[in-house]
Amino acid sequence: SQQGEEDPQALSIQEGENATMNCSYKTSINNLQWYRQNSGRGLVHLILIRSNEREKHSGRLRVTLDTSKKSSSLLITASRAADTASYFCATAMFSGGYNKLIFGAGTRLAVHP
Amino acid sequence: DTEVTQTPKHLVMGMTNKKSLKCEQHMGHRAMYWYKQKAKKPPELMFVYSYEKLSINESVPSRFSPECPNSSLLNLHLHALQPEDSALYLCASSQGYPGATNEKLFFGSGTQLSVL
Numbered sequence: 643s644q645q646g647e648e649d650p651q652a653l654s655i656q657e658g659e660n661a662t663m664n665c666s667y668k669t670s671i672n673n674l675q676w677y678r679q680n681s682g683r684g685l686v687h688l689i690l691i692r693s694n695e696r697e698k699h700s701g702r703l704r705v706t707l708d709t710s711k712k713s714s715s716l717l718i719t720a721s722r723a724a725d726t727a728s729y730f731c732a733t734a735m736f737s738g739g740y741n742k743l744i745f746g747a748g749t750r751l752a753v754h755p
Numbered sequence: 756d757t758e759v760t761q762t763p764k765h766l767v768m769g770m771t772n773k774k775s776l777k778c779e780q781h782m783g784h785r786a787m788y789w790y791k792q793k794a795k796k797p798p799e800l801m802f803v804y805s806y807e808k809l810s811i812n813e814s815v816p817s818r819f820s821p822e823c824p825n826s827s828l829l830n831l832h833l834h835a836l837q838p839e840d841s842a843l844y845l846c847a848s849s850q851g852y853p854g855a856t857n858e859k860l861f862f863g864s865g866t867q868l869s870v871l
Contacts (some may be wrong), residue, residue: 673857684759684845684862685798692857730797734858740811743860745797 648731648746656754661718663749665731666711672741674707674714675732679748685730688716721753761846761863769871770836776866778829778846786810786852787829788860789821790845798845804829805852836870843867 648665655661665674673692677685691698691707691714698705704717718725730748734741759780768774778787786805790798803811804823818840820832829846847860 675859677860677862682843682865682867684761684864685847685860686862687859690857690859740803740805741858742800742803742811743858744800748797750795 648729648749650749651747652750652752654752654754655721657721657723659721659753661721661725661751661753663716663729663751665714665716665746667714667731667733667746668712669733669735671709671733673734674705675743676703676705676714676716677730677732677745679728679730681727688729718751721751723753723755725751726753727751759846759848759861759863761844761866763866764864765867765869767869767871768833768836770838772836773832773834775833776831776844776846776868778831778863779827780848780861781827782848782850782861783826784848784850784861785826786849786858787823788847788849789829789831790847790862792843792845792865794842802831833868836868838870841868841870 675690676688679685689700689705691705702719707714728748728750731746732743735744762777788803789801792798800813801815802821807823818835822830843865845865846863849858849860
């Protein structure tokens with residue numbers, strides 16, 4: 643089963659609005675990462691938040707982590723049409739001596755001009 | 756150079772064909788990965804190479820055969836695939852050992868594979 647679950651599955655907003663995506667996970671983590679994927683393309687790493695961090699910022703991105711609730715959120719402020727993409731959270735599961743990065747189901751964001 | 760390059764970008768093959776997907780990175784990364792992604796689904800891990808040795812095989816059918824000729828190259832050999840194997844195949848790399856924490860992945864643009 644997937645380590646991370648995201649909601650909403652799809653989000654449609656107007657340019658200039660904020661977009662919030664949530665991710666829940668099941669097991670203890672060392673860090674949680676967010677990736678972005680434009681349609682039919684590879685994933686691009688956005689931000690990594692460590693388990694001992696509660697909030698992190700990068701440009702228009704704000705990520706929070708609540709380890710007690712096993713959840714994270716990604717906020718994109720002042721959205722642009724170019725932010726239209728799928729956003730995935732990813733957590734590392736330690737298995738067989740390795741940390742395997744497992745992706746959540748993703749949120750498809752559409753930003754309309 | 757911060758790119759992971761995958762070729763070809765698109766591939767159509769019959770169930771009896773043999774083909775190969777190629778991936779290349781020149782960032783000095785020591786771990787390389789193959790992921791499979793179906794439409795509107797998250798990427799699923801297939802294989803991990805660490806220092807040119809196969810470290811993780813996620814119970815992938817033998818019709819998929821990975822190869823790491825050197826630290827910069829990763830191949831995925833395909834033989835006798837099924838239509839349900841049609842998907843986007845993504846290559847990724849990371850700087851260090853897959854067991855290290857806080858490793859982030861750099862992805863290629865993928866090969867869109869259609870099996871007829």
